[in-house]
Amino acid sequence: MTIISEVMTRGVRTLQPHDQVKLAAKLMDELDVGSLPVCDAGKLVGIVTDRDLVVRGLARRSSVDQLEVQELMSSEVAYCLEKQTVEEALEYMGGDQLRRLPVLNEEKQLVGIVTLGDIASKEEQPETDETLAEISSDLPK
Template sequence: MRVSEAMTRQVHIANPDQSIRDVATIMAECDLGSLPVGENDLLVGMITDRDIAIRAVANGKSPNATTVREVMSQDVKYCFDDAELSDVARNMGDIQLHRLPVVDHDKHLVGILALADIANCEGSEVAGDTVCGLSVPRGH
């Protein structure tokens, strides 16, 4: 099975020039812990609730004046829409990620793959292996 068959296509996307207050509001309303950041239809980063808390709030930055670009992670892990789902699921466990942006080969954001998507499509074995990988502390 390919990632494109399991991923969620309707993805909320943050703009790098949005304030972190706007993005935090979207995260709260949609019960999300992270959002891909897109610019000109390309994936340019990820912003998480942790980025907002650690890189902005803890450093006294204004939620209204601080942009997503200032606190987002630019080194984003992603997968391709035509990749094998089982391979991507194993990789997610190895690198301890709960969700992964999905891009096409032109690097356009086309969806997001979450553990729930894997569980719904692949069954308990692959999803279980992925979750086990997430529960192992890094470095062990």
């Protein structure tokens, strides 16, 4: 059985709650990612996505110049633990239609992120294909 720490990506770039939204957008562009974890003293406190920036930010506000990440982020974040099995993470991802999960250690500190791509590139598991099918099946066409 493979555990999450064997397939996850370490050294994930994070934001702090008081960082400006412009920084979040710039980093997402530079890193070519659609979301960034938000941490305070190493603890995961939220996640901000490109969709949050557009829908909660641009679409609902006249100005985003001084807007902070904490005003747009989701504070209830699904995550997994680094010692969980890949199978457990895949089950969770499929059930909640998630393509990525922040990974925490036992002290609830962010230690990485795991994506379906990470798992698919390092594992030959039918569960990965099934999870991707579950996630994609309910997406709007």
